[in-house]
Amino acid sequence: MESIPHPIPRTVEEVYSDYKGRRAGMIKALTTDVEKFYQQCDPEKENLCLYGFPNETWQVNLPVEEVPPELPEPALGINFARDGMQEKDWLSLVAVHSDSWLLAVAFYFGARFGFGKNERKRLFQMINDLPTIFEVVTGSAKQSKDQSAAQNNGSKSKSSGKVSRQSESQAKGVKMSPPPKEEDESGEEDDEQGATCGACGDNYANDEFWICCDVCERWFHGKCVKITPAKAEHIKQYKCPSCSNKRARV
Numbered sequence: 001m002e003s004i005p006h007p008i009p010r011t012v013e014e015v016y017s018d019y020k021g022r023r024a025g026m027i028k029a030l031t032t033d034v035e036k037f038y039q040q041c042d043p044e045k046e047n048l049c050l051y052g053f054p055n056e057t058w059q060v061n062l063p064v065e066e067v068p069p070e071l072p073e074p075a076l077g078i079n080f081a082r083d084g085m086q087e088k089d090w091l092s093l094v095a096v097h098s099d100s101w102l103l104a105v106a107f108y109f110g111a112r113f114g115f116g117k118n119e120r121k122r123l124f125q126m127i128n129d130l131p132t133i134f135e136v137v138t139g140s141a142k143q144s145k146d147q148s149a150a151q152n153n154g155s156k157s158k159s160s161g162k163v164s165r166q167s168e169s170q171a172k173g174v175k176m177s178p179p180p181k182e183e184d185e186s187g188e189e190d191d192e193q194g195a196t197c198g199a200c201g202d203n204y205a206n207d208e209f210w211i212c213c214d215v216c217e218r219w220f221h222g223k224c225v226k227i228t229p230a231k232a233e234h235i236k237q238y239k240c241p242s243c244s245n246k247r248a249r250v
Contacts, residue, residue: 006018006053006054006055007054008109009109010109010113011113012110012115012119012122012123012126015106015109015110015123016106016123016126016127017054018054018105018106018109019102019105019106019127020130021052021053021054021055021056022052022053022054022102022105023052023102023130023133024052024056025052025053025055025056025057025058026050026052026058026095026098026102026133027133027136027137028056028057028058029050029052029058029060030091030094030095030098030133030136030137031136031137033058034091037050037058037060038082038087040060041060041078041079041082042079042082043079043080043082043083045079046062047062047063047076047077047079047080048060048061048062048077048078048079049061049062049063049073049074049075049076049078050074050075050078050094050098051074052098052102060079063076071105071108072101072104072105072108073101074097074098074101075094075097075098075100075101077244078093078094078097080239080244081093081235084235084236084237084238084239085234085235085236085237086236088138089234089235089236090234091137092134092137092138092234093231093234095132095133095134095136095137095138096134098133098134099132099133099134102133103127106123106127107120107123110123196219197210197219197220197221197224198213198216198218198219198220198240198242199220199221199224199225199240200221200224202221204219208221208222208223209221209222209223209228209229209232210222211225211227211232211238212238213238213239213240213243214237214238214239215239215240215243216240216242216243218240220240225240225241
């Protein structure tokens with residue numbers, strides 16, 4: 001929610017400057033001002049968003065009521081996930097959504113003011129030279145620089161082992177297990193609900209990723225609820241959209 005009017009960026013340089021300012025504000029919220037940010041994201045409040053502004057400030061607020069909004073809106077309801085996972089995982093999740101929002105705003109301005117192919121490419125290259133908010137919050141930006149320096153000095157990188165271990169960790173946790181095919185001696189049809197997606201109603205398939213809601217205990221295709229295996233690793237307690245909406249209305 002833009003509370004203070006800011007000049008509308010019209011050139012590649014102006015859009016990039018706008019991006020850097022908003023990015024700096026959101027990084028403050030997730031690092032130096034993290035305690036204040038954490039307290040403002042009360043799960044008992046309504047759907048909240050993290051906004052970054054061109055003057056390098058940030059704000060936690062309700063989404064704009066205007067439909068459609070003047071600018072793309074950041075991720076909605078970040079406060080609901082705060083107590084359902086470890087703090088560092090929650091901050092990482094907010095950081096990922098913040099990166100997505102910043103790109104959406106930057107290229108919204110590009111589309112609005114008719115940036116051509118070369119201008120869009122130059123804008124992305126300028127943005128891509130900066131570490132993402134996620135990289136800053138998780139410390140991976142510094143690790144990437146260290147690894148690059150090591151490679152330039154002829155040292156062998158050992159990061160591949162970490163990547164493989166990270167991939168192996170995707171299999172951990174009940175949330176990422178396939179739904180159980182419950183069979184009762186009575187043979188009642190109700191027992192087959194465990195192998196049916198709660199969103200689309202399709203049956204379980206071995207080659208698909210599924211996730212279970214910790215509230216209603218229904219299983220869902222990851223694609224139906226927009227949850228990937230990588231994202232599921234950071235979720236301590238998953239609530240399906242239906243259960244999340246029920247909490248939001250309370």
